[in-house]
Amino acid sequence: MNRLPLEDIALAPASCLGTLSWVGMEHIALPLQVAGQGVIGYASAGVSLDDPTARGIHMSRLYLALAELEERELSLSLVAGVLKNFLDSHAELSSNAFLDLGGEVLLKRPALISPLAGWKGYPFTLHCRRDDQGFEAILDLTVGYSSTCPCSAALSRQLIQQAFDEDFTDMPVSREAVRAWLGSEQGILATPHSQRSQAHLSVRLAEGQDELPLLSLVDRTERALGTALQTAVKRIDEQAFALANGQNLMFCEDAARRLHQALREQPGTDGFRLRVVHAESLHAHDAVARSEWNWGEGRP
Ligand SMILES: Nc1nc2c(ncn2[C@@H]2O[C@H](COP(=O)(O)OP(=O)(O)OP(=O)(O)O)[C@@H](O)[C@H]2O)c(=O)[nH]1
Numbered sequence: 001m002n003r004l005p006l007e008d009i010a011l012a013p014a015s016c017l018g019t020l021s022w023v024g025m026e027h028i029a030l031p032l033q034v035a036g037q038g039v040i041g042y043a044s045a046g047v048s049l050d051d052p053t054a055r056g057i058h059m060s061r062l063y064l065a066l067a068e069l070e071e072r073e074l075s076l077s078l079v080a081g082v083l084k085n086f087l088d089s090h091a092e093l094s095s096n097a098f099l100d101l102g103g104e105v106l107l108k109r110p111a112l113i114s115p116l117a118g119w120k121g122y123p124f125t126l127h128c129r130r131d132d133q134g135f136e137a138i139l140d141l142t143v144g145y146s147s148t149c150p151c152s153a154a155l156s157r158q159l160i161q162q163a164f165d166e167d168f169t170d171m172p173v174s175r176e177a178v179r180a181w182l183g184s185e186q187g188i189l190a191t192p193h194s195q196r197s198q199a200h201l202s203v204r205l206a207e208g209q210d211e212l213p214l215l216s217l218v219d220r221t222e223r224a225l226g227t228a229l230q231t232a233v234k235r236i237d238e239q240a241f242a243l244a245n246g247q248n249l250m251f252c253e254d255a256a257r258r259l260h261q262a263l264r265e266q267p268g269t270d271g272f273r274l275r276v277v278h279a280e281s282l283h284a285h286d287a288v289a290r291s292e293w294n295w296g297e298g299r300p
Contacts, residue, residue: 010056020049022098023057030066033073034105034124035215041103043069047086047094048131054093061089074101074126075210076137083130096131102140105214111232112240118231120144122218137205141217145197146227146241147278150249152192159190193282194245196229197252199259202273204295209268217266224262225255252278256289264293271295 024046032041045062065085069078079099086097102125110117125140163186168177181187199221205213222228226248230241250258255276263272271294278287 010054010058012055013053014055017052019052021096022046023049024062024098025059028063028066030069030101031071032069032101032103033071034103034212035107036073037105037107038071039103039105041101043102044098044100045086046098047090048096049093050095051093057090057093062086065089069101074212076128076135076205076212077210079126079128079137080130080135083128083135087130096129099128101126101128107215107218109228109231111230111234111237112244113236114232114234116232116234116237120229120231122214124214126212134207137209139201139203139205139212139214139217141201141203141214141221143199143201143218143221143225144229145199145222145225145255146194146229146245147197147250147252147255148194148227148245148248149192149280149282150251150254152282153246153249156190156192160187163189192249193280195279195281197255197276197278199225199255200275200277201259201263202295203263203266203269204271206268206270211268213266213268220262220266221259224258225250252276252287252289256291260291260293 024044026044028043028045030041030043032039043066045066047057047062049057065082068082068085072078079101083097083099086099087094090097102123104121104123106119106121108117109120123142127138127140129136164181167181167186201217201221203213203217227241227244227250230237233241255278256274259274259276263269263274266272271292273290273292273295275288275290280287
């Protein structure tokens with residue numbers, strides 16, 4: 001076995017000089033705990049390389065610092081401690097530290113009416129950085145929902161009215177006849193286009209916030225939209241879902257405005273950016289709307 005001291009290239013002077021904004025490792029597997037659930041997580045860990053003559057950073061020191069996060073409920077104070085460790089272990093090299101932690105948290109969600117429940121995945125990424133402006137944490141979260149087009153619904157209603165006029169021209173209009181007609185396929189001969197849709201949220205967490213507001217953000221988002229994707233569904237649940245879609249007809253503009261209002265009331269946040277994507281069944285492209293509050297372009 002080699003008894004000579006191991007050469008450390010990272011300590012050698014750089015042949016090509018220059019500072020770097022971010023050096024580290026991406027897609028590091030890491031078991032996380034979020035909202036009480038174990039998450040198959042992945043981390044991207046990095047620091048700035050401020051010394052233009054230094055050949056390299058010390059990757060293992062970043063990697064080993066991540067152990068602090070293993071299988072402990074993820075909190076901002078935990079992350080801040082890891083970022084401090086990154087900078088302490090690179091005192092002479094770096095002034096900025098970065099940590100992104102992502103995965104998909106599974107939450108058990110109740111059915112609309114029946115006493116059932118099922119699991120649904122919510123992809124998230126927590127982007128954290130520590131620099132001369134202090135500590136910043138931004139939580140990205142994606143929530144799926146259903147959207148039904150209000151214009152398509154209006155056009156469908158018109159066709160149903162025309163069909164009613166044609167079917168009831170030369171016959172007495174009795175309550176029974178109309179009721180039977182409404183219960184037939186003729187009474188719903190046109191249906192509005194509806195589609196699975198996604199709300200992509202980026203929320204900046206306020207100073208002093210420690211807990212990750214992931215569950216409260218999911219609840220607030222699904223409440224604001226009114227048409228959350230379902231898990232366990234019996235016919236009674238499906239009927240309630242049909243009613244929810246009929247009562248919450250949404251253009252992408254409507255969904256974005258609802259979410260903007262809802263996020264403005266989310267405690268523990270001081271800015272957000274949102275983007276809703278309706279993968280419309282009407283055409284092969286998506287209808288998209290964006291909104292933000294107190295976001296600025298200062299940081300990505
Ligand atoms: N900086 C840097 N290191 C790399 C890269 N690719 C692989 N490494 C290796 O990352 C390993 C870990 O680096 P260090 O943390 O400095 O390892 P070490 O020198 O044994 O540990 P310390 O004594 O704490 O510095 C080294 O063996 C490097 O060669 C790279 O692109 N950049």
